[in-house]
Amino acid sequence: MSDFVYLDNAASTRLDERVLEAMRPYFFETYAVATSQFGYSPGVEAKDALESARSDLASALGARAEEVVFTSGGTESSNMALKGVAMALGEKKGKHIITTRIEDFPVLNSARALERMGFRVTYLNVDETGRIDLQALEQAISADTILISVQSANQEIGTLQDIAAVARLGHERGVLVHTDAAHSFPRVPLNVAETPVDLVTMTAHLVHGPKGVGALYIREGTPLAKWMDGGFQEFNLRAGEENIPGAIGFARAIQLVTVEETQRIQAMRDRLITRALQIPHSRLNGHPVFRLPHNANISFRFVEGESILLHLDMRGFAISTGSACFSRSLEASHVILGIGGDHERAHGSVRFTFGRFNQERDVDAIADAVAEVIASLREISPLGKEAN
Amino acid sequence: MPLPYTEKVMEHFRHPKNVGRIDEPDAKAMEGSPACGDMVAVYLKVNPDSKVIDDIKFESYGCASNIATGSIITELAKGKTIDEAKGITWKEAADALGGLPAIKAHCSVLAVDGLRAAIQNYEERHGLVTEQEPTTVEVVIKRLKHVMNPVTGLDVIRTKLVKQVEVDEGKVRLVIDLPPNHQFAPNIREEIQEKIGHLWDVKQVVIEFTD
Missing domain, CATH: 3.40.640.10 (Type I PLP-dependent aspartate aminotransferase-like (Major domain))
Known part of the structure; x- marks a missing residue:
């Protein structure tokens, strides 16, 4: 690993x-x-x-x-x-x-x-x-x-x-x-x-x-x-x-755990949010300000979370998703549904959470990988073609 | 990589076969799964004389098993007659993939449903349905069970979104319990048209929204 x-x-x-x-x-x-x-x-x-x-x-x-x-x-x-x-x-x-x-x-x-x-x-x-x-x-x-x-x-x-x-x-x-x-x-x-x-x-x-x-x-x-x-x-x-x-x-x-470290982690997280939201049809889930310093949660339309995860795993990245397909109960994330999101928003939601051992260079690496994976999955999706 | 999928599943997931759309297809179908939220579109080109599936393509808005099953099912169906292809089962698809986790059954069965629905769509469009079933309220409701309510991920019948169904001399009238300006109203309208509009004895589909 x-x-x-x-x-x-x-x-x-x-x-x-x-x-x-x-x-x-x-x-x-x-x-x-x-x-x-x-x-x-x-x-x-x-x-x-x-x-x-x-x-x-x-x-x-x-x-x-x-x-x-x-x-x-x-x-x-x-x-x-x-x-x-x-x-x-x-x-x-x-x-x-x-x-x-x-x-x-x-x-x-x-x-x-x-x-x-x-x-x-x-x-x-x-x-x-x-x-x-x-x-x-x-x-x-x-x-x-x-x-x-x-x-x-x-x-x-x-x-x-x-x-x-x-x-x-x-x-x-x-x-x-x-x-x-x-x-x-x-x-x-x-x-x-x-x-x-x-x-x-x-x-x-x-x-x-x-x-x-x-x-x-x-x-x-x-x-x-x-x-x-x-x-x-x-x-x-x-x-x-x-x-x-x-x-x-x-x-x-x-x-x-120090304040300096948390600031470093938050800076990485902020950069990832900025990069991920440059991908079309994406949105940040959660509060823009009142949020954990190490958490980013983004929904990408027209694609499914487990597919995103597996493609990222092949490229050497581990993240999580609120998609029903990923959960053992086959239920979509109760959190995404709780904030008024629909099944579709949960379907394409992914969570990135940073820690002490992440490096600044990892941020651009995963942002690039996510952009590639989303694009290739959208390529095979029946949805969103007109919207592109 | 100790993921719960076989090498074969991962191979088809990584490099799915027959992905995309067919321009002016002879038939197409879109299937969505209420529980999982996955969707599959299947497009067919069929030889009019031999009824052999000359070309088949699929699109997936789904998880790995959904994509892999779409890939294998199109491989299995290509070159077969529509009657042969109709008989392809989920089990055959799963076996061809070296097995699928039980929990993923319904994400993958969707691709099989998609193929069958596309073939049915072909038969309906080309007058191959030998016993033409008259479109009744029951038939309409059965078909609407394949239309998703995007708000909940369940179908529009289960979620009681369809308030009223009337069928009268080829005119189908539906009342949908959503405001006409609801963000999903156009989607639902389009999907319903697709599921009912082409039935042989349906001349008009009127979809009304509540206020």
Whole structure:
């Protein structure tokens, strides 16, 4: 994969060697689990390492260490947030949850699962840029609303929500607020000391950290039922031996993200958008300004996404698409449909997501390749001939 | 390259055979898949005496299996009589490609449907339909199931876009539940004309839009 240009960093990222170095001792030397801290010294070392990772992660978020629980990744964190609040408050306070139509599957399908268990869920519409309407959110809140879950950034089109405003609104109305920040943290900073969210989903593998580790921020005092039963790990909120190398790696990965790097990535992304939009019959999906710095999502008319992907794969580039043909469910992207796009716009939508290991020269290379591939697929398409 | 496609599929995807249009074709058809959103156009040149398919071309707005199946199906049909070509099945096409992933069945079956529809179009245009079925409301609805509603990717019948169908002495009248200035109104009008306009006993197709 050495010459391969990987532009699917919203799917996963390459591990940074420095992260691996930080993790290595916890596989071969300090491999004891933190639970053994009262039995022998390697257990104490393991516990110290875990707690130091926890406080590093917490400080990056403006939180206190006791408010951060390590999980197996973003999916578990969001499940824990939605189902944990539902189990804690469903009988006591109410059974209404508010989320958005374009959430990523961990939140969306947790909400659907709760619906099957008798909860009522409001799925907020978004505008054509992917943003929710705060007034609609306010109107959706009722006496039995227990949780608002609005993503920080969209997984496909990169649109950022005004989480500070959502959180303030939730607090004014006494409703807990969860945000899935798996795609944004820490490239788009989030400080829970300033933004009054109660629960935050985070993951390591989208910022050059290891796969299989994530975290959930839980503001002190937030009612949350334990649903992973077993031992007493993670403040008795999440059973199972902690993934100590993973936690160390996650904390290290967060430290390595810098503003300068994000600016470099954004410059590459901006250049790609400019180049891609020079291709006729193309449009940017998502918000022109409020979007993830590393995300570009473009729809090309008259061509299909999976075909674009396979042609680019042959030329050594990896990207993603919202086409129904590409998804295992054969459903077009719910995000593109959610922003008012039709099936056709999803059919020809492709996502480019940049990361640390992309090079400036890759941008023109992929832009050239995309232009060629779109032209050749349009050549064989029955559509758009008159329009050319 | 460990993609879920055979070498044969990738070869036909990379270098599809018989791609493009035929000027003044003897028959043509456009098939679209509601679930997948793919579309295939098939064009035929048929020898009027022998009924052999002399030339066949296709266009695809689709994924790899759709393009590859379009390519293989045109290869299989070329040189066959229309009766022989009618009998080509999806299974034969898939076998010729060394197999297709099950999940891709309906993207690829579209190309086979496209070929059959083009042959049917030829037979209708050239008076080869032995038992001429009178055009009834049911026939119209059946044909409209092949017209896509671009808003949803499902056909216009399933999405209840067609509010009313009347057939009276060769005049077909349809009411479509879209404003006449809707961005897809001209597309839908054109597609409906193509599916119904040429039927042997249809003299006029009137398409009305709601306000």
